[in-house]
Amino acid sequence: MSSLPAGWYKDPADTSTQRYWDGEGWLGQAIPADAVAPDGPPVEAEPPTAAPPVAAPQPQPFAPPTPHPGWAPPGAQPPAGWQQPPPGWQQPHPGWQQPPHQGTQPPAGWQQPHPGWQQPPPQGTQPPAPGWHQHPQDWYQPPPTAQPPHAYLYPTPEARPHGLALAGLGQRLAARLIDIAVVLVLNVVINGWFVYQWWQDFYPMYSHYLDQVMAGTEPDMLQPTPRMQSLQMTIILIATLLWLLYEAPAIAGRGQTLGKMLMGIKVVDLDNIKPIGFRRAFGRWAQLGAWTLLWWCLVGFVVQLLDSLSPTFDPRLRQAWHDKVARTVVVAVPPGTQPTVKAAPRGDNPGGRE
Structure with missing residues (x-):
């Protein structure tokens, strides 16, 4: 990915x-x-050391409570004179003392316990720390x-490669149309004589074909002569070389053809801001321009059309197929704009080859 x-x-x-x-x-x-x-990542202070996790309290071994005076084991016979408590009787709270019988004097120093009084802890135990609360039985340390x-x-x-915004699809289309117009002018100047010679052989055949159609007779098939076939291949080869010589050196050095320069966009390396060089520029052009040699069977034209539309298939970096081959990306460079940061090395770059 x-x-x-x-x-x-x-x-x-x-x-x-x-x-x-x-x-x-x-x-x-x-x-x-x-x-x-x-340049590079921001300088951050060292993150604070995480506090060691609080260990969960270990369960203490069960110790049976010390039986209070008068305690009897289960199954023992009640003492003589014991009676069943009446309905509604409740167990008195800890610390409750039997009031003295009416008509008898309480023992010396006896006082009525105040509301909320609690039985003191057994002798020999340490009182819990202030604010301590017993955890529920099923509690565990998260x-x-x-x-x-x-x-x-x-x-x-x-995406902002090297601190620059990606070129818009409209900018790229306008730049490509300008470059096509420039290459067409070059072909008129350099390739025009070969086109004229081809037309000299084709025009008589075409005129004869139209005459047969106008006369209502079955027209002869248009069969190119060997000279026409040679001229046709020469014209396509020269057109391909003119495109190569116009685009590849310009992209290799400054990353801009005339169309890209007028539209304020530029081809840059995905990994750094250095020029990509002629070898990679040639590979980028060949993915698109070499298909011109197959225009005669329309296969080359269809492939070039799909390649030109391929930036719409990549909403992340808007790379065309020829950009993916050369590991380049097209960015917008308004006047006076310069890259601000370098990208990560090739091995750490998640936008590299899949």
Whole structure:
């Protein structure tokens, strides 16, 4: 799959700012969109060390409570004189003391317990710390939440290779039409004599064909002469070479033909901002221009048409098929605009070959 190289891009959450995309997600704080981005990723302070997870309290071994005075094991016989408690009787709360019988004096120092009084803890136990609460029986310590390395991973940011916006489809179409017009003018100047010689052989045959049609007779099939076939191949070959000599050297050096220069767009390397060189420029042109040699059977024209429409198949980087072959991308370069940051090395570039 194709993705973006690391670099500064417009933040989809706030298009008035830009943030650094490291190939997997966002890093650092956002800066204004019109500010000059620093070279490379933003310098961030070391993230705070995560606190060690709190260990869950271990269950203590069960210790049977110390039986209070008068306790009897289950199944024992009630003492003599014991009676069944009446209906509605409730167990007294801890710390309750039997009031003295009417007419008898309470023991020395006896006081009525105040409301909310609780039985003191057994002797030898430590009181719990202030604010301590017993956890429920099924409570467990939740695992620490892992902090994601980025604020968010989606949505996918708007592609800005080397800090430049992608060229619009309308700009690319207008630049291509201008280049076609320039190559056509070159063909009129250089290839015009061969076209004229071909027409000298074709016109008599065509006139005879029209005369037969007007007379109502069955016309003869138009069969090109050997000289016409040779001229036709020469014309196509010269037209292909003129296109190659016009486009490949211009893209190899400055990344712009005349049409791209007039429309303010440029072909740049996907990995860095250096010129792509003639070898890659030739490979980029050949993916589109070499099919001119098959115009005679219309196959070349159909392939070139599909290649010209292929940027619409890639909404992410708007790469045509010939851009994918050469690992290039077409960006908009208004006057005075320069790339601000370099992309990631080839091995770390998620927008590379699939």
